[in-house]
Amino acid sequence: MKLITAIVKPFKLDDVKNALKAAGITGITVSEVKGFGRQGGHTETYRGSEYQIDFVPKVKVEIVISPDMVDTAIDTLLQAAATGKIGDGKIWVTEVETIVRIRTGERGADAL
Amino acid sequence: MKLITAIVKPFKLDDVKNALKAAGITGITVSEVKGFGRQGGHTETYRGSEYQIDFVPKVKVEIVISPDMVDTAIDTLLQAAATGKIGDGKIWVTEVETIVRIRTGERGADAL
Amino acid sequence: MKLITAIVKPFKLDDVKNALKAAGITGITVSEVKGFGRQGGHTETYRGSEYQIDFVPKVKVEIVISPDMVDTAIDTLLQAAATGKIGDGKIWVTEVETIVRIRTGERGADAL
Amino acid sequence: MESGNLSWILISAAMVLFMTPGLALFYGGMDSRRNVLNMLMMNFYCVLIVPILWVVIGYSLAQVPFENDFLGSLDAFMLGDVARAGDGTTLATIAFLGMFAAITPALISGAVADRMKFSAWAIFVPIWVLVAYVPIFKWVYGGWLGQRGSLDFAGGTAIHVNAGIAALAAVLLLGKRRGEVSPPHSMPLVMIGTGILWFGWFGFNAGSALAANGIAAQAFMNTFLAGAAGGLLWVFVEWIRDGHPTNLGAASGIVAGLVAITPAAGYVSGAAPIAIGAIAGVVCCYAVRLKRKFGYDDALDVVGVHFVGGIVGSLLIGFFANPEFFEGEFEKGLFYGGDTGLLIEQALANGVAIVWSFIITTAILLALKYTIGIRVDAETEHNGLDLALHRETAYHD
Amino acid sequence: MESGNLSWILISAAMVLFMTPGLALFYGGMDSRRNVLNMLMMNFYCVLIVPILWVVIGYSLAQVPFENDFLGSLDAFMLGDVARAGDGTTLATIAFLGMFAAITPALISGAVADRMKFSAWAIFVPIWVLVAYVPIFKWVYGGWLGQRGSLDFAGGTAIHVNAGIAALAAVLLLGKRRGEVSPPHSMPLVMIGTGILWFGWFGFNAGSALAANGIAAQAFMNTFLAGAAGGLLWVFVEWIRDGHPTNLGAASGIVAGLVAITPAAGYVSGAAPIAIGAIAGVVCCYAVRLKRKFGYDDALDVVGVHFVGGIVGSLLIGFFANPEFFEGEFEKGLFYGGDTGLLIEQALANGVAIVWSFIITTAILLALKYTIGIRVDAETEHNGLDLALHRETAYHD
């Protein structure tokens, strides 16, 4: 099993979710994160005082997936999440040793 | 060292925390996430317009733990978090190479 | 590639970010989490009723990094995030198999 | 009627209307994120159904003719000829009283939070207004309790004690909430609500003079001082007892002081409002703990604040009533040379209201319990009422 | 003028001022987190620029002299001698009317949410007030439409229909929003706004009597009942049709009922306000769906609530107007023995307002479209207008 973690732009989340679904991926877990990278932040102005906001809102998508699906998933993510502008985000993959479905206790591929 | 990640239903968090504590697990990190899976989302109605909310609120629990405790932890999680209804969530385990306690710089089991 | 995950005190985030930047680390992803550990929580009082709040606000910092930078990063984190008081948090390292930059599809060290 | 008096009744009525959204926010902020909309809806619903009910038959049953001992009549059904009255006084007064009728059942919502079926609430409210509120209102204002000499300037007995004991009856029937109780999801919302409530309460109390005169001014001053004293003392008790002065304590104490001065606002003066507010602040600060002792689950302390505060204020009239300062004819309180007569009347009026309201509330809810049910199922309770009952979520990113 | 009347105009004016922030919150809560500040700003901007415009030339063009058929004059430029008037009546009335002028363009903001350039809005508002609002206001109040016998007590035609049709014109020109539409980011904010709006609406309608008299009292009562009936019926329709009673439904229905009673408030009585509110509640509950059918993107339903509600109320005057209850001289509605004359006048007045407002709005926005542009770019729309246009974010941790 593999865990794919993708950091994407928030407004791309719907596209990503739909594309993953279309690619046959049935479960994902999503969270709000803030990113710091090349994209840089922005300044906000309050009463003429500038606040440097270094972190940009991003969404993290986590997918536990069988090894043979990893490439499909990455391709799908690249397609759905890319805008071509700096800050599109990253995808990384890590090894998962065990996966269990809480409801049934099933393990491995059955748990997905 | 292992990292156990569990996605559970929000209202189960207290039970999970208490059960883990009772099982001798002294530290966990928790975050709010949104899940997409078999459980499906729901619709909300605003002025008669339906909004499909695909994501269900979930809680992510992360536990870094020594390898010999992994099974205990998983069993505890299964017990505490299961309701038997779709959407109870997943548990997955990954390998951790190093763990450090920031306060002291201790590493490995001492850092837990 | 490695993934460094650090749980730190929220008010240390700026220091951490600046220190990492100074150490040449150009990208991080941050999220709000709640921690449960030795530090213990606190009670809040509403109309004389006490609520035990077990979880302490923490910030999770995730850094994907080339293996040779891991020690630098950990040292930097230890320096910037430590206050010496209980609850300073943890750092853990896991192996990353692939890292992709969404914008370009670049992989590996180029993707950072 | 002088235009100045009408102006005062009208603005007072608008201020009391504003109190129901204020109460909704006060309660809603204390509630959890997943139940806040149900709380808001229970409150707003009152201000949708009760006004209609009030002008159709409520006012008529409650006030026409004023002399009736136990109940009015249907003579002013759909206001009858009343609307024809040229100078607007009667019409304005009916609207003003309609605002009171709307907020009274809304007060109960705080107790039944997090577990009551909205369908049951929707049926409960109009029936309760007709069978519990209207009669008690009649007895106190113009009816037999009022004629005996009991005093209730702006609705201590008729509103706060009445709603407070109904809240107790309701939570006894509903039972406790499941799972752990959440702390207030938004204290700023609670404080907005508190601000609106205090603002509106000036209309509630000083408007009850039904004229811009000396009594109104005194009621106004009393509303100012009792709210302040209630908040101050609650905060001081907390500070000494628990070690921390809290916002929720300040808010609760302000409301407790305001509740207590409500029945007394047009009968006391000088330092009395400070004393009444302060006593209510202290007593209610302890009274909200009773639920833990006795085990009833009064979610947002309607009993501890409105019932207890209402009783405190109502009985203290027996001590502080001071007719010298007012044109009205009423008994002196004990501290101003009166005998226990007034105090006894106060106790009697409240006793009657308590018994009647408790019985009626229980009867209505029992009937609902064995028909459509009054409590949501466990899953709804766990996941929150907002989504299950209203298909809405309070906050979205 | 009696001090009581002046007191009533002053407090009414303050209440109407309060409505614009209320509207801002009502709309802002419905909007998404990344556009809420732009929404608030569009509303607050109206209450910054319009007051100045109103006293400099707006009032003069709209009302001085009252007899003019089509437009006033510049005789009261910068209020002229008006401010000298000793007893304050005229001054208070001008301020009161200035609040109306400010909130009218603010109503439009809900439709153009999430995509309009703020610079275009900043230019649009004052021009629209001068060229669309001022003339229609004049025609209806004192001008040719009013002289023919059409009725508009507090601004159904002049304000709600006018702003509502302008909203339609604007969204037709702006086009649809990109991407998926977010549900309300904060329902509690919506409900705060609703509470403020209803409170303020008592000043809006009952204040329009410009005295604390019987008409004011009746308008007050009508405002109470129509708001309640509108909310109640909208909720009931939802409950039956969709299975769930919602907070946004209650809020929308209250506003729909209030919109509909606005033109009628000083002309109807008895059960009529309940009927008018109820009809508006039902009709608007269905009307907000029209945008899906016809494909215009009226973000926060300004057309469905203000335009449709305004039309409903305005036409229903033709049925419910009942001069018996009022001192004023006006035609009887159909239900009170009148002929269709009044109804026809109502239809004509609204027809004129619709045509004029639609054309003017389109013309202004077309001119802006081909000069500075009226729509933000796609990236701004995706990321939210708050940051791009105002360098602010609504919430920070």
Next chain:
Amino acid sequence: MESGNLSWILISAAMVLFMTPGLALFYGGMDSRRNVLNMLMMNFYCVLIVPILWVVIGYSLAQVPFENDFLGSLDAFMLGDVARAGDGTTLATIAFLGMFAAITPALISGAVADRMKFSAWAIFVPIWVLVAYVPIFKWVYGGWLGQRGSLDFAGGTAIHVNAGIAALAAVLLLGKRRGEVSPPHSMPLVMIGTGILWFGWFGFNAGSALAANGIAAQAFMNTFLAGAAGGLLWVFVEWIRDGHPTNLGAASGIVAGLVAITPAAGYVSGAAPIAIGAIAGVVCCYAVRLKRKFGYDDALDVVGVHFVGGIVGSLLIGFFANPEFFEGEFEKGLFYGGDTGLLIEQALANGVAIVWSFIITTAILLALKYTIGIRVDAETEHNGLDLALHRETAYHD
């Protein structure tokens, strides 16, 4: 007194009471999530302790007898016989003035945000009200400064300059906040507060006529125009200077305009309120930057808005005062043919207020600093004051 006048004083008083919660939200929204409750509590505390203080001795010391030059007396201790006055005028006026006394120290809270001990605040407020506010109030109203001819209609010198300079003294003693400063945690809260403040300010200024008359109407109009002009100009300056018009700019400009018109509201007319508001909007928009230049940490710009705005408005009276429009007897401003006499009196009165308030504030805080301490420890500051001082958290999930 006519009922219309009393009605106006009563509603004005209620509106001013409402301003303190409004101010709390205005400040609280600008503050960070972890300090918002402390901010709310500092504000609400003022409206708990000051009313009591005011009726017990404050009013008596400040106003009885009116002729005294420097200080009143204890003749109206606990209001003395005042409450007996049949028609309510005096009582209503005392309540009205009590609202002013309560909000004045609350203004200071914005400056000391995020680091002051609540225990120190709790002691500071009542002492400051007695020793700084009451004397200055006396001197300006009825006392030696007023007798010399200086003008302060609704509290520019006595309230805004006074509180503003106290804020400066306080932050100089407290020192800067540690760590990075957070942007406003909830702009919608700021805008709710702004709406409430503007609404209440009509009571504040127009209510200060203490009657519903021509002066009240003019003060009302001025409050409308100056708020609008202040907001508009601040936004325009930002837009031109920084490239973006902001909500916080609109809110700040409205408040700046309102502050500046406060002393002048009953003395100017025509275009003057627009000029005064506009000048205050521009000046304050630059003045809030002074803190960066001079290095004092005035957290929420009490100095830049209230002190500077108050001075601006107070001095502009010397130019714009126009007795022709009013019944009152006062000097002409420079623009209306007056000499520099009035301007000099204005400068003198403010100078005296500045010196007295600065010294007293410093003295009280120094005494507190060396006894119980005035600043929280570093850890409390890092983690937020809400939890450490009040055992509350603003938001829970």
